[in-house]
Amino acid sequence: MKNIKLKITLLLFLAPFYSYSCLADSGGTDWKPQIVEKMYVLPPQHLNKVLNNDFNKSILAVNLQNKDNIIKNKIDKINELSSLLPRASQEENLEIKHQIIINKRDYIKDMNDLLGMKKQKLVTKKRIFNKIKKRINLKSINSKHNNAFLENKKNAIKRAQNLDFKILESTSYNTSKKSKYFEQYQVNKNAINTLKLAIEKHPMSTQNILSKDPKNKMEAIRSYIHNIETEIAVLEMKEQIINYMAKIVALDAMQLAEKVSEINVNDVDTNTRGINDPTNVINIFTKS
Amino acid sequence: MIKLILNSAVVLIVGISTAAYANSIDALERERANTINLILDKTISITERNNKLEKIKLKLLDMERMIINNKNINKNPSYQTVKAFENFELTFLAHSSIERDKSIAITWLEKIGLTTENLINTRVTRK
Numbered sequence: 001m002k003n004i005k006l007k008i009t010l011l012l013f014l015a016p017f018y019s020y021s022c023l024a025d026s027g028g029t030d031w032k033p034q035i036v037e038k039m040y041v042l043p044p045q046h047l048n049k050v051l052n053n054d055f056n057k058s059i060l061a062v063n064l065q066n067k068d069n070i071i072k073n074k075i076d077k078i079n080e081l082s083s084l085l086p087r088a089s090q091e092e093n094l095e096i097k098h099q100i101i102i103n104k105r106d107y108i109k110d111m112n113d114l115l116g117m118k119k120q121k122l123v124t125k126k127r128i129f130n131k132i133k134k135r136i137n138l139k140s141i142n143s144k145h146n147n148a149f150l151e152n153k154k155n156a157i158k159r160a161q162n163l164d165f166k167i168l169e170s171t172s173y174n175t176s177k178k179s180k181y182f183e184q185y186q187v188n189k190n191a192i193n194t195l196k197l198a199i200e201k202h203p204m205s206t207q208n209i210l211s212k213d214p215k216n217k218m219e220a221i222r223s224y225i226h227n228i229e230t231e232i233a234v235l236e237m238k239e240q241i242i243n244y245m246a247k248i249v250a251l252d253a254m255q256l257a258e259k260v261s262e263i264n265v266n267d268v269d270t271n272t273r274g275i276n277d278p279t280n281v282i283n284i285f286t287k288s
Numbered sequence: 289m290i291k292l293i294l295n296s297a298v299v300l301i302v303g304i305s306t307a308a309y310a311n312s313i314d315a316l317e318r319e320r321a322n323t324i325n326l327i328l329d330k331t332i333s334i335t336e337r338n339n340k341l342e343k344i345k346l347k348l349l350d351m352e353r354m355i356i357n358n359k360n361i362n363k364n365p366s367y368q369t370v371k372a373f374e375n376f377e378l379t380f381l382a383h384s385s386i387e388r389d390k391s392i393a394i395t396w397l398e399k400i401g402l403t404t405e406n407l408i409n410t411r412v413t414r415k
Contacts, residue, residue: 149365152373153356159376160356163386167349181350
C-alpha cells in the first residue's frame with residue numbers, strides 16, 4: 001500500500017509537466033529532405049510526391065511508424081486493464097487503476113511525441129514550399145526587367161525563322177556557299193519540331209498545363225502551403241486535446257491518491273481509537 | 289623562379305577562363321566590324337570585295353543564328369546584348385540583307401541613312 005502511495009505521489013508530481021512537454025522538442029530525428037537544385041523546377045504535384053518519397057525513406061518516418069505502433073499497444077493495454085476492473089477486489093482495483101493511470105500517462109507522452117514528429121514533417125515541407133515560392137517571386141521580378149529584351153529576342157527568332165527557306169535556298173544551289181551551321185540546321189529543326197509535337201500530344205503534358213504557367217505554379221504552391229498550415233493548425237488543436245488529457249490523468253491520479261490515503265487514514269483511525277481515545281477507556285476510569 | 293611560374297600559370301588560367309566565358313556577341317561584333325571595314329575598303333577591287341563579302345556573309349549567318357537561338361543570353365543579358373537585339377537590322381546584318389533581298393553593304397548603308405536618294409539630294413556647299 002505504501003508503495004502504491006509513493007508511486008501515485010510521484011505520478012501526481014510528474015503529471016502537470018506533461019502538459020508543458022507539448023512545447024518541447026518531440027525527440028524524433030530531423031528530416032532533412034535531399035532535394036537537389038533541379039527538383040525546384042518540377043511541377044508542384046511531382047515535387048510533393050518527391051518530398052513524400054523522401055520523407056518515407058527518412059529516420060523520422062521510421063520513428064513515426066514505431067511510435068504509432070507503441071501508441072496502439074498502449075490503447076490495447078488500457079482497454080484490457082479497464083475490462084478487468086469490474087471483477088477485481090478493492091486491493092486489485094486500486095492497483096489496476098494505478099496501472100491504467102501509468103499507461104495513460106505513457107500514452108500522452110507518446111502521443112505528444114507523435115504529434116511533434118508530424119508537426120516537424122509539416123514544418124519542413126512548408127519551409128521547402130516557401131523556398132520555392134520565394135524563387136518564383138524572384139524569377140518573376142527578374143523577368144519583368146528582361147521583358148523588353150525577351151520581346152526583342154522573340155521577334156528576332158521569328159524573323160530569323162521566316163528566313164529559313166530563303167537561306168537554305170541560297171546556300172543549297174552552290175556547294176561553296178554551304179554553311180556549317182545550316183548544313184545541320186534543317187535536320188535538327190525537323191527533329192525538334194517532331195519532338196515538340198510529341199510533347200504537345202503527350203497525355204501528361206496536357207495534365208501539367210496548370211503547373212507550367214508560373215502563375216498557376218505559384219497558385220498550386222500557395223494551395224499546398226495553405227493545406228500544410230491547416231494540418232499544422234489541426235495538430236495544434238490535437239496538442240490542446242493532449243493537454244486536457246494530461247489534466248484528466250492528473251485529476252484521476254489525485255482521486256486515486258485520495259482514495260489510498262483515505263484507506264490509510266481509516267486504518268490509522270481504527271488503530272488510534274483502540275489505543276489512544278480516552279472515550280474508549282471511560283469505563284475503566286469510572287469503575288471504582 | 290617557382291613563384292614566377294606559378295604567377296604565369298594563374299594568369300594563363302584566368303585568361304583561359306575569361307576566353308571561355310567571352311560574350312558571343314563580342315565575336316559577332318568583331319566579324320561585323322571586319323565586314324564594314326571590307327565594305328569601306330577602297331584598296332580592293334569590286335570583284336574582290338564581293339567575293340570576300342560572300343564568304344563573310346556565310347560566317348555572319350552562322351554566328352547571327354547561333355546568337356539568336358542562344359538561350360543562355362536570356363539570363364542577365366549585358367547592356368551590349370540588350371542594345372544588339374534592339375537594333376536587329378544593324379546587328380544581324382546577314383539576316384537583314386536576306387530579308388530585304390539586298391547586299392550586306394546596301395543594307396548597312398541604308399540603315400545608317402546613306403541611301404542613293406539621300407546622296408543625290410545632298411548639295412555640296414562651301415562654308
